[in-house]
Amino acid sequence: MSKRSSRILLAAVLAASFAVGCNKQTSPAANPATASASGGQCELAPDAVVGTYKVDGAEQKVTYGELTGRIGAPLADLDKRKQDLLKRGLDGYIIEKLVQAEAKKRGLPNEDALLKAEVEDKSAQPSDAEIQKIYDQAKAAGQLPAEVTLEQVKPEIVKMLGEQGKREKAQALFNDLKSKADVKVLLPEKRIQVEATGPAKGPDNAPITIVEFSDFQCPFCSRAKVTVDEVVKQYGDKVRLVFRHFPLSFHQDAPKAAEAAACADDQKKFWEYHDKLFANQGALKVDDLKKHAADLGLDTARFNECLDSGKKAELVKKDMSAGEKAGVSGTPAFFINGVVLSGAVPAEEFKSIIDAELSKKK
Structure with missing residues (x-):
């Protein structure tokens, strides 16, 4: 397994956590010059003027609060995605360093050898029962047409389960390495308060x-x-x-x-x-x-x-x-x-x- 393939495996495990959902595609100062920095951009006060225009010769002002109120939902989504990216990036960086260190500790030539030993070599082929279970679940959920047989989709199920098994083995290895290394994430968490109403x-x-x-x-x-x-x-x-x-x-x-x-x-x-x-x-x-x-x-x-x-x-x-x-x-x-x-x-x-x-x- 090449160095490139080991990085692909690391990336795949991290990327898998992105593809796990159904998707649709403040400072007290009014002067922008005194606004605080947040995420590399200025977080302006709500009454900071960010634009002007004229109506019948009279100047009208647009405040930062008015702007963010208008585009609040996409801004919140952007903030969430940025936070997710930072967290995944940090996790990936630490994992990569820990895998390299563990390979060296075991006297292996590189991280590829470690991943082969702990992931590739320990990933078993899915059983007939596991394949049947996935097929039955897909049928029950209406994800497969009624006329599709198990034999027709078996290769795809085997491939999916094989990749899933490798991800699970890799994740188990990474979790073990992080636990032993006493990893602490100090990246500040961005909080978004939502009303806790409902069942x-x-x-x-x-x-x-x-x-x-x-x-x-x-x-x-x-x-x-x-x-x-x-x-x-x-x-x-x-x-x-x-x-x-x-x-x-x-x-x-x-x-x-x-x-x-x-x-x-x-x-x-x-x-x-x-x-x-x-x-x-x-x-x-x-x-x-x-x-x-x-x-x-x-x-x-x-x-x-x-x-x-x-x-x-x-x-x-x-x-x-x-x-x-x-x-x-x-x-x-x-x-x-x-x-x-x-x-x-x-x-x-x-x-x-x-x-x-x-x-x-x-």
Whole structure:
């Protein structure tokens, strides 16, 4: 394995954490000269004048506050992406240095040899049962046409599982190296506060609040559910999880599914219905949504009236607006005490932020 290929593997593991979601594409001074620097650019005071124009000969002013108010959502998204890039870049730099050091420690010629020994050589071929499971899941989620057979897509599944296995082995190696090296991330976290309103698990006074924006038709959101459940179980009463709706425009059934979940919430069955939807992502048509309600023992007359009336559409729209203002452009998106985490990332990424937050409260 060449030096270039080892860098590609490192990059692939880091890049994989980007491709884990469904996406759609202050200083008190008024004088800009005294504004503080933030991220290499001047963060102006809200009343700082950034432009002028004339109407009927009278000069009109545009303030920084007016400007950012107009383009607040894309600015928030840009800030989030920049923070993600900085965090991934720092993580990648540290991993690369640790891999080089470990190879040298073991007396190996280079990092390629270490990655071959720990990743390539330890990655097993997927079993028939694993291949069948992926095929069945894709079928159930409506991601494959009914006429497509296992044999037709088996090569692609084998390739996908093989690459996934290598990423997991590589990530396990990197996590082990970072743990032994006592890595500390000192990069300041940018916080974006979003209102924690909606169906919730955990005590109101929990030291950690996770606000999740999700889409019931997004496969990455379904995958993230498993991770979130693990995190909530591990931290118990230290974590409060709040769910907010963010159905994406290209997921045709997602808006009505979100409304259905809100209708179920009226009957104190949100989380049961939430789990039912994620377990049946290939069955999110209106008739399916009503059947799920019946299966869970809801008052179907009340539920059906709620769903058919569209009375929950405004609630869903309000959640989406809050998400857009916070820079959400894809799902799932999480705000852990205001710290942004995007995509179906490993539980370790949640735990890293949560542990850091808890340590500050001691």
